[in-house]
Amino acid sequence: MLERIQKANDIKDLKPEELPELAQEIRKFLVKKISKTGGHLASNLGVVELTMAMHLVFDLPKDKIIWDVGHQSYTHKILTGRKDGFDDLRKYGGMSGFPKRKESACDAFDTGHSSTSISAGLGYVCARDLQREDYSVISVIGDGSLTGGMAYEALNNASTLKKNFIIVLNDNHMSISENVGGMSDYLAKLRTADFYTDLKKGVTTVLHNVPVVGDPVIERIRKTKSSLKQLIVPGMFFEDMGITYLGPIQGHNIPTMVRAFKEARKIEGPVLLHVITKKGKGYGPAEEKPEKFHGIGPFRVETGEPENPKKKDTYTDVFCKVMCDEAARNDKLAAITAAMEDGTGLAGFRKKYPDRFFDVGIAEEHAVTFAAGLAAGGIKPVFAVYSSFLQRAYDQMIHDVALQNLPVMFAVDRAGLVGNDGETHQGIFDLSYLSTIPNMVVLSPKHKWELADMIRFGIAYDGPVAIRYPRGSACDACPEFRSPVVYGKSEMLYEEREIAVIFVGHMFGEALEVRKQLKEAGYHCSLVNARFVKPLDTEMLDHLTEQHKLIVTIEENVRSGGFGEHVTEYLMRTGSDARVQILALPDEYIEHGNVEVLRKETGLDVETMTAKIRKLYETL
Numbered sequence: 001m002l003e004r005i006q007k008a009n010d011i012k013d014l015k016p017e018e019l020p021e022l023a024q025e026i027r028k029f030l031v032k033k034i035s036k037t038g039g040h041l042a043s044n045l046g047v048v049e050l051t052m053a054m055h056l057v058f059d060l061p062k063d064k065i066i067w068d069v070g071h072q073s074y075t076h077k078i079l080t081g082r083k084d085g086f087d088d089l090r091k092y093g094g095m096s097g098f099p100k101r102k103e104s105a106c107d108a109f110d111t112g113h114s115s116t117s118i119s120a121g122l123g124y125v126c127a128r129d130l131q132r133e134d135y136s137v138i139s140v141i142g143d144g145s146l147t148g149g150m151a152y153e154a155l156n157n158a159s160t161l162k163k164n165f166i167i168v169l170n171d172n173h174m175s176i177s178e179n180v181g182g183m184s185d186y187l188a189k190l191r192t193a194d195f196y197t198d199l200k201k202g203v204t205t206v207l208h209n210v211p212v213v214g215d216p217v218i219e220r221i222r223k224t225k226s227s228l229k230q231l232i233v234p235g236m237f238f239e240d241m242g243i244t245y246l247g248p249i250q251g252h253n254i255p256t257m258v259r260a261f262k263e264a265r266k267i268e269g270p271v272l273l274h275v276i277t278k279k280g281k282g283y284g285p286a287e288e289k290p291e292k293f294h295g296i297g298p299f300r301v302e303t304g305e306p307e308n309p310k311k312k313d314t315y316t317d318v319f320c321k322v323m324c325d326e327a328a329r330n331d332k333l334a335a336i337t338a339a340m341e342d343g344t345g346l347a348g349f350r351k352k353y354p355d356r357f358f359d360v361g362i363a364e365e366h367a368v369t370f371a372a373g374l375a376a377g378g379i380k381p382v383f384a385v386y387s388s389f390l391q392r393a394y395d396q397m398i399h400d401v402a403l404q405n406l407p408v409m410f411a412v413d414r415a416g417l418v419g420n421d422g423e424t425h426q427g428i429f430d431l432s433y434l435s436t437i438p439n440m441v442v443l444s445p446k447h448k449w450e451l452a453d454m455i456r457f458g459i460a461y462d463g464p465v466a467i468r469y470p471r472g473s474a475c476d477a478c479p480e481f482r483s484p485v486v487y488g489k490s491e492m493l494y495e496e497r498e499i500a501v502i503f504v505g506h507m508f509g510e511a512l513e514v515r516k517q518l519k520e521a522g523y524h525c526s527l528v529n530a531r532f533v534k535p536l537d538t539e540m541l542d543h544l545t546e547q548h549k550l551i552v553t554i555e556e557n558v559r560s561g562g563f564g565e566h567v568t569e570y571l572m573r574t575g576s577d578a579r580v581q582i583l584a585l586p587d588e589y590i591e592h593g594n595v596e597v598l599r600k601e602t603g604l605d606v607e608t609m610t611a612k613i614r615k616l617y618e619t620l
Ligand SMILES: Cc1ncc(C[n+]2csc(CCOP(=O)(O)OP(=O)(O)O)c2C)c(N)n1
Pocket: 043, 046, 069, 071, 072, 112, 113, 114, 141, 142, 143, 144, 145, 146, 172, 174, 175, 176, 279, 294, 338, 339, 340, 362, 364, 389
């Protein structure tokens, strides 16, 4: 059946009785392919029928489907002729795990971060109407993503604009882990209502049985915006905002879904389809543990066990352990996550200290201001967050935290290149955006012991402080380099002359190797661990410029606004003769792929960096 799907709309040539078999083949295909490449399995298994139904009703690429986060767009990729791309899913040069306009005309909008789909869809709708075009716009948002503030800003706007717009709420009662919050509770209540079609039938029968009510009246009620549901479930959140609510709809039943989409297309104004699905549907291990199969590396299909079990502690593990230890000593310490308790390691903290743990939903902006409030009230909050997701809370960091110099600690995980998630998830801007903020202290550890020391430093520090560390295994080399972390001070590891290499955080391994290769080639080279990106250790810089002609900075952050530029600016300002060479990522969005490959592609691998340093030094 899958072979008959070569391009968009091919699914329409299948007979209705063939569709369940296609759904089964898609599931089998997804499990097999993702077991090899890794990817977002559970969310994709949950939306197979939903996606098929949309592709049966709508006409792509004319109609626009916008996937919130986009991690669930794999079936959409299959149905739009990209099946072969799954062999290289998320690999460098291969197919992205998220929708990409540059990949297909059927991908209407690039996503990766949550809660943007209703805004983007509404923009499309207005563009369509302004240009008198004729197409449908469908934004597909999950119940987890509906915890994000932007979704409500967009719903608010949609209800005023009253334009034809379809919002699909894919409700599987899960974010990455269990979904949280009042909206989630509200949806749970709606879920327990009868399914829409049954309900409609039921009410129609009742009306038919009332002698004075005939078919025309039933038809009129059916067509009114208030809908039959309104008679049964009053005061609905969406209806009261002026958004027609259709649901709950059984999301694994293709004919039901097709009927619902056809009905939604006829309704005037914004309409929300509340679709109930099961995360991980059809693959036992993923149904049982959807959080484990949300984003997963290669695994064994028979058991669901990972192909490459973790051997070493990650930086995230170290963070979790130190937080738990410190919380035992300090009852003012609290931890916040924006729906990432597993990814940030805070699940362990939640188990031990549930009262001091806050999962605020996918709400990074709120999390930061909430942390500011906690701090103002005398608690020491630590917001553990991925580097790329913290981007959206820039104003809250300035306006609510740093301006008042409040002691909020940011544990910035997934800093630097994250790899296979690609452009939207690379944590390559944080040194730039954090170091522009007055009062903010910015640190980065070179190895696991230094991370532990920095976390203790951050907890004790009486002001805003951010510690950035990468995804994956923590460096456990050179435990002997462990001098105390002192505010604003870098760490001299090897002192020589001629060339001084200053590295930031996890570029330690590469910097050590660069120094080794330089020495083997006969150069003298000092090695300094920056530790603090803000404030700069200007005393160390003054000292280095006395003995070194070339100062090299190494960081896994974009060059613009990064550590190297701050060092350059300081040396220019102070009239130093030393030359600075900045080794950083280019000012570009960096695609998906293995981190080692990406470093090579961007010139942050040991060989390229060593060659560049030698070349420049020879010209001095
Ligand atoms: C701004 C932002 N914060 C966090 C994430 C990480 N994240 C990706 S998917 C997800 C859960 C989404 O839940 P839902 O929308 O219900 O989709 P499901 O996985 O259940 O299909 C989270 C928290 C993100 N992508 N963007």
